[in-house]
Amino acid sequence: MTSEQYLFIQDLFLDMYDKLLSYALASFKNQALAEEAVQEAFQIACQKPTSVCASPNPRGWITNTLKNVIANTKRRNEAAQRFHSKLIDRHSETILTPPCPSFEAEYADVASTDEFKLLKAITIDGKSQLELATELGISLSACKKRIQRAKAFLRNKLN
Amino acid sequence: MSDYLNRENRDFSKYDTMETNVLQDILRSDAEAPEDAEQDTELLLYIMEVLAKRRRSEPNPGITAQEALKVFEAHYLPCVEETYQAEKPIQSNMLLRWRRGLSAAAAVLIVIVLGSVTAGAFGFNVLGAVAKWTQETFFFESIHSTSASEPSKDHAPMYTSLQELLKEYNVKRKLVPTWLPEGYEFVEAQVSESPKQRYYFATYENEGKSIKVQIKDYLDFHPTYAEKSDSLVEVYESYGIAYYIFSNNGHLTAAWVIENYECNISGPVSLNDMKTIINSIEKG
Numbered sequence: 147m148t149s150e151q152y153l154f155i156q157d158l159f160l161d162m163y164d165k166l167l168s169y170a171l172a173s174f175k176n177q178a179l180a181e182e183a184v185q186e187a188f189q190i191a192c193q194k195p196t197s198v199c200a201s202p203n204p205r206g207w208i209t210n211t212l213k214n215v216i217a218n219t220k221r222r223n224e225a226a227q228r229f230h231s232k233l234i235d236r237h238s239e240t241i242l243t244p245p246c247p248s249f250e251a252e253y254a255d256v257a258s259t260d261e262f263k264l265l266k267a268i269t270i271d272g273k274s275q276l277e278l279a280t281e282l283g284i285s286l287s288a289c290k291k292r293i294q295r296a297k298a299f300l301r302n303k304l305n
Numbered sequence: 306m307s308d309y310l311n312r313e314n315r316d317f318s319k320y321d322t323m324e325t326n327v328l329q330d331i332l333r334s335d336a337e338a339p340e341d342a343e344q345d346t347e348l349l350l351y352i353m354e355v356l357a358k359r360r361r362s363e364p365n366p367g368i369t370a371q372e373a374l375k376v377f378e379a380h381y382l383p384c385v386e387e388t389y390q391a392e393k394p395i396q397s398n399m400l401l402r403w404r405r406g407l408s409a410a411a412a413v414l415i416v417i418v419l420g421s422v423t424a425g426a427f428g429f430n431v432l433g434a435v436a437k438w439t440q441e442t443f444f445f446e447s448i449h450s451t452s453a454s455e456p457s458k459d460h461a462p463m464y465t466s467l468q469e470l471l472k473e474y475n476v477k478r479k480l481v482p483t484w485l486p487e488g489y490e491f492v493e494a495q496v497s498e499s500p501k502q503r504y505y506f507a508t509y510e511n512e513g514k515s516i517k518v519q520i521k522d523y524l525d526f527h528p529t530y531a532e533k534s535d536s537l538v539e540v541y542e543s544y545g546i547a548y549y550i551f552s553n554n555g556h557l558t559a560a561w562v563i564e565n566y567e568c569n570i571s572g573p574v575s576l577n578d579m580k581t582i583i584n585s586i587e588k589g
Contacts, residue, residue: 147385153499156374163370165353168360172332177367185373185381192385206346209353216336276380286380 261296516572
């Protein structure tokens, strides 16, 4: 990304941020998630600077990008919520079914793991990744990696 | 609003008085529509602006676009740079040094630019300021320097000094050091600009080592500044201006704001040399 391209994106950011936030708030009703969606849309713009700078309608470009971010976020959260529910159900089974030492040993403490709590914060409590990163005292990039690792860890546990 | 009427002969004024939840329903419907669905961008932008104005008039409107931009540069842009670095080979030794500096565990300075359209503000109030300056921001700045250091055919003419470049753009404020450690020679100076800001930078080299001077001119508003971080070496005052000097893996960076300019000098220099560089700015 050249400096000219980033200056272009900066100007687009200052021009469109408030409007795009209105768009995101209509879908999320959660200020933090809406702000994060707008930030991610501009993150994509920085990953594709040639595309946005050359677009005949940069405002439309960034609005469409935000639309895709919103759709992806919702799909991701819905999938994670289903996964989370499955985990809760599986955890409940350990109480209802007859004791099985190996099964109990493997699943009984899943809900108390950091990975479970991390995923719950995002999917159930509705926190943005930036909010979570701030709480944990880590960078946003590190937080995203932790979430990916948490999903992989819990998926392994269920399988 | 009359822009829309004049440009497109479309009158959206009926949306000005619609209930907020009705307007949000329209936006949400668009967000949930298939990707290839027809989209009325003009109408959507109009509604987005109506809602934005209503939100701005609320008691707690949230952060401004300028503040959100600083959050973006502090937290989200570094994620882009990581992807950028993973996909493209690093060509600049300076870039490698900056990258290693980012792995430092210490807290960093983050600049939060508070917009102001007040003309005639000089200097800044250290006690009253709020901002910090991120290492991520400097990482970004050095990305720009690297990408623009290959002379662009769009940037002509070539300048013989940074001062010459600033003079061409009628920058009267003294911002350029007139002393550098022995052996450093001017290589190039370039400018990038957009409607809201102008970005000047210059490179000086000495046997593979580089000193870079970067100046961002916000044109319309005045960045404000302050406070401390663990990587801060010293707040050095020269001619009434406070220069924040911090270290980054063997490099020193001096950063300061003055009027509508946000500036920094960085390179592999000693603290004493950095202070001499700083003192030479006002002497020029």
